[in-house]
Amino acid sequence: MGRRTLVRSLGTSVIGLIAVLGVCYWLKRPEHVFLPSLAQGLPAEFEKANETFKARINENFPVGSSESVLVRRLHEDGFKQGGPFRENPGKPEMYSASFVQPGFPCKLVWAIYWHAENDKLTLVTSSYTGTCL
Incomplete structure (x- = not known):
């Protein structure tokens, strides 16, 4: 795997992780949590x-x-x-x-x-x- 492909894969993984964490944070906001x-x-x-x-x-x-x-x-x-x-x-x-x-x-x-x-x-x-x- 070339260096460019590795950097692109890591970048995509980081962006995906940030997106997942963002969605989790958004769902945990008080208006989305049963109280x-x-x-x-x-x-x-x-x-x-x-x-x-x-x-x-x-x-x-x-x-x-x-x-x-x-x-x-x-x-x-x-x-x-x-x-x-x-x-x-x-x-x-x-x-x-x-x-x-x-x-x-x-x-x-x-x-x-x-x-x-x-x-x-x-x-x-x-x-x-x-x-x-």
Whole structure:
């Protein structure tokens, strides 16, 4: 293979790679990625987004409301429910649901934690976090 052919092949490969990476980046933009309705439209800054998310969860699922409604809504919105857990032995059993958006440079996680008795929520808390490079 001649030098010219090698340079042309390498150039074509580099251009192809850049095109593929560009398409991947374009598809990962927020408007192309599914987000639960509860997670949409949050501020760009994590601290403000976390506070907005918490307020949204508390507004949609206040203490005293139905646990089954919360579970159904989170399932419909794409959250994955976790099993019961205890923060520590003296605390009541809690449940959780989370939505994880893996990505580069940040992995984003929206999580909701709750406790209920007789289908009535007695505690609801939430968080929006990101792990970035």
